Amino acid sequence: MAVTTTQRPLVRAAGLVKEFRRVKRITGRLGALRTFVGRDYDVIRAVDDVSFDIAGGELVGYLGPNGAGKSTTIKMLTGILTPTAGTVSIAGHDPSRERKANALNIGVVFGQRSQLWWDLPLRESFRAVRDLYGVPQREGDRRQGELVELLDMDEFLDAPVRQLSLGQRMRGDLAAAMLHQPRLLYLDEPTVGLDVVAKQRIREFVAHANAERGTTVVLTTHDLEDVEQLCRRIVLIDHGRVLYDGALTELMARYAPYRDLVVTLAEPADVDVRGAEQVARDGLVVTLRFRSDQVRAPEIIAAVTSVHAVVDLSVVEPRLEAVIGRIYTQRGLPENPA
Ligand SMILES: Nc1ncnc2c1ncn2[C@@H]1O[C@H](COP(=O)(O)OP(=O)(O)OP(=O)(O)O)[C@@H](O)[C@H]1O
Ligand SMILES: [Mg+2]
Incomplete structure (x- = not known):
């Protein structure tokens, strides 16, 4: 029973x-x-x-x-x-x-x-x-x-x-x-x-x-x-x-739906590719941010390497710290994702 x-x-x-x-x-x-x-x-x-x-x-x-x-x-x-x-x-x-x-x-x-x-x-x-x-x-x-x-x-x-x-x-x-x-x-x-x-x-x-x-x-x-x-x-x-x-x-998926592609270029340059935004540049190192729910890393990588000589690259996940930090400073959940 x-x-x-x-x-x-x-x-x-x-x-x-x-x-x-x-x-x-x-x-x-x-x-x-x-x-x-x-x-x-x-x-x-x-x-x-x-x-x-x-x-x-x-x-x-x-x-x-x-x-x-x-x-x-x-x-x-x-x-x-x-x-x-x-x-x-x-x-x-x-x-x-x-x-x-x-x-x-x-x-x-x-x-x-x-x-x-x-x-x-x-x-x-x-x-x-x-x-x-x-x-x-x-x-x-x-x-x-x-x-x-x-x-x-x-x-x-x-x-x-x-x-x-x-x-x-x-x-x-x-x-x-x-x-x-x-x-x-x-x-x-x-x-x-x-x-x-x-x-x-x-x-x-x-x-x-x-x-x-x-x-x-x-x-x-x-x-x-x-x-x-x-x-x-x-x-x-x-x-x-x-x-x-x-x-x-x-x-994380809701408030940090992005990844960063960090590339080291052979020559200093700004990087402008579709689907990603350059968020930082320090010497030869450029950071590109893209929506991980809309575009895949290999597409961004292909776009960058077709224009620039790339020495090194890595894909970086968003840190919980960044999301929580934003919630604390705004004293609430962000209206819009990053
Ligand atoms: N016994 C108490 N008498 C008066 N106010 C108190 C007392 N205990 C806590 N509070 C107040 O209540 C609020 C919440 O305190 P609480 O210790 O719960 O915070 P918390 O989230 O644990 O912070 P923390 O991360 O700093 O440990 C604070 O404004 C604190 O000053
Ligand atoms: Mg406490």
């Missing part, structure tokens, strides 16, 4: 709003003697009617400029903050009301702030987390062993957290967040301040957790390489509102 079930998303945010009241500073006549006056507040709407669903197994990039409301959203999803309006449901639980039940399902890493015990050796922090979640001894040893190997933490397991480098500390935080094997992992800037190798290690770990364990990941980052490598779907927010929610490839 066929059983029909309504597949509930793992994460459901519906009409989420978070307002903060901030005491107004009175300057005016008081000049340098700034003071506070009670009950005089500014209301800041950090998150303004945000809705999205995330299915189990997804790896979603939650992106936006500084102050967009990303961390505030994550804090509502984890239950640290209670929404001013709207609802959050994580595997059927309201995180701010059912904090304990919710805690079993989630792991959280805030790159800017460690969750580890500062004065304890990393090993002891892991022990404390395991006890907190009631992970059985042998199973805990097994999981910890696996995490220590995956994140290459053997060398600094016995050092107090305050002595760890940022990269080591971040690995420690990630491992601590995974020890109870949460279904859902929130990562708020897990690569901030890390060198290229350390960033890559974190990315590989996150990709592994998602692919091998099926861990659902919500990732906030300003490093677009994190996004390009990890996220199929992105949710872009600004001023607390969702600007875009969809596939990364779709965003």
Whole structure:
């Protein structure tokens, strides 16, 4: 007999709003003697009617400029903050009301702030987390062993957290967040301040957790390489509102449907061919931009080489950075594609 079930998303945010009241500073006549006056507040709407669903197994990039409301959203999803309006449901639980039940399902890493015990050796922090979640001894040893190997933490397991480098500390935080094997992992800037190798290690770990364990990941980052490598779907927010929610490839196809052909000429010249526009010239190197949805690279290449002696050439894909940068500066999605 066929059983029909309504597949509930793992994460459901519906009409989420978070307002903060901030005491107004009175300057005016008081000049340098700034003071506070009670009950005089500014209301800041950090998150303004945000809705999205995330299915189990997804790896979603939650992106936006500084102050967009990303961390505030994550804090509502984890239950640290209670929404001013709207609802959050994580595997059927309201995180701010059912904090304990919710805690079993989630792991959280805030790159800017460690969750580890500062004065304890990393090993002891892991022990404390395991006890907190009631992970059985042998199973805990097994999981910890696996995490220590995956994140290459053997060398600094016995050092107090305050002595760890940022990269080591971040690995420690990630491992601590995974020890109870949460279904859902929130990562708020897990690569901030890390060198290229350390960033890559974190990315590989996150990709592994998602692919091998099926861990659902919500990732906030300003490093677009994190996004390009990890996220199929992105949710872009600004001023607390969702600007875009969809596939990364779709965003690129819609807002950057072009390629650049970079040619090095034998003789300096401007290049004028049909279907492409010269957008830069630096010595012998000329950059031609063409609509990749209208014309193919070989046609442009043929047109150029039939007129000019070409020493070298390459076709360059648009960078996510350029598209996202444009969205941030325009404070919205561009009306027209590039
Ligand atoms: N506890 C608070 N009290 C008052 N205002 C706050 C508080 N937390 C955040 N805000 C404000 O809410 C807005 C959104 O902040 P949030 O930290 O969510 O941004 P963000 O997208 O995470 O930015 P960033 O990329 O810089 O981390 C900002 O204007 C911030 O100043
Ligand atoms: Mg933030």
